[in-house]
Amino acid sequence: MLKTTTHNTMHNNLKAADPTTFNDIFTQLQQHYGHLPWWPADTEYEMMVGAILTQNTNWKNVEKALANLAGHLTGKIAPQQILAMPLDTLAQLIRSSGYYNQKAIKLKALTLWYQKYDFDISQARCIEGATLRIELLAVNGIGPETADSILVYALDKPFFIIDNYTRRILHRIGFELPTGYDKLRLLLEQNIPRNITTYQQYHALLVEHAKRYCTKIPQCQHCPLYCCCQKNIE
Ligand code: SF4
Known part of the structure; x- marks a missing residue:
């Protein structure tokens, strides 16, 4: 289970990358949203x-x-x-x-x-x-x-996709994120086992979460990540 945090909007207390936490976030999102059939395409x-x-x-x-x-x-x-x-x-x-x-x-x-x-x-x-x-x-x-x-x-090669949603959610949860696409990608790839099914699903879950709860103005109250999130919201 994710650890409960008492921090709120504490930019000076950012979390370092931690495989357990990244994997717990995946588990929590997966439990909430289930398997998401991505990417929508016939071929x-x-x-x-x-x-x-x-x-x-x-x-x-x-x-x-x-x-x-x-x-x-x-x-x-x-x-x-x-x-x-x-x-x-x-x-x-x-x-x-x-x-x-x-x-x-x-x-x-x-x-x-x-x-x-x-x-x-x-x-x-x-x-x-x-x-x-x-x-x-x-x-x-x-x-x-x-x-x-x-x-x-399309090619079944495990690279972690970085988009604005990924950054937004991980930043709000409280991780100290490097700037630059590849630095963040490598950080996540070092902390999340490189398995194609996990990487396909993780990205899909982050996009879904950014659209449902962690929107521009976030809906934290019922968010499945509420307990582990520092809510670093500007
Ligand atoms: S608790 Fe709020 S800020 Fe944190 S992930 Fe959920 S919606 Fe986003």
């Missing part, structure tokens, strides 16, 4: 497309763009069709996701990378995660959060 390629489209927008807009694409392609979104499609057409189809001209270029770049593996996810999964991460980060428009999302949810 690994569609997952990768969604990871690009969701940059700087909400998932509803992504769903519209994916539905548009699927409608135009009469069903499944296939990488061969995305590569063959004129850039302007692709941009118009994903318009609802915002930054559609840039995202169309990014989708083409990601699909060209995937072509290297004959659009075969099992071929890509044979490659070591660290190598795939370097390759993805070299693709135009793919930053660490998008790369790690693709690694975790």
Whole structure:
């Protein structure tokens, strides 16, 4: 069980990273929310497309763009069709996701990378995660959060995804967090056993929790993490 804390808004008393606590947070969230079926996609390629489209927008807009694409392609979104499609057409189809001209270029770049593996996810999964991460980060428009999302949810490689929700929740609970994406990722990877199912579920749980309780103005009263949280809320 999580330890009860009496601290409240005590920035000078931040917790150091602690595997027990990180694992307890996971257990508490898992007990509260159950298994979350993430990422919502029919194929690994569609997952990768969604990871690009969701940059700087909400998932509803992504769903519209994916539905548009699927409608135009009469069903499944296939990488061969995305590569063959004129850039302007692709941009118009994903318009609802915002930054559609840039995202169309990014989708083409990601699909060209995937072509290297004959659009075969099992071929890509044979490659070591660290190598795939370097390759993805070299693709135009793919930053660490998008790369790690693709690694975790399409390629089954355990990297801890860092997003604003992760930072917000862990900061409020009271952890001393390093600045910089990779520093925080490595800290979590050193403290949470590197298991793909855990990493897929942990990220999904943090996103769900940030939407349900640990919102901008948090709903602490009924929060499942109430007892372990220092509530460092600005
Ligand atoms: S909702 Fe409140 S109690 Fe729960 S994690 Fe966020 S800040 Fe902590």
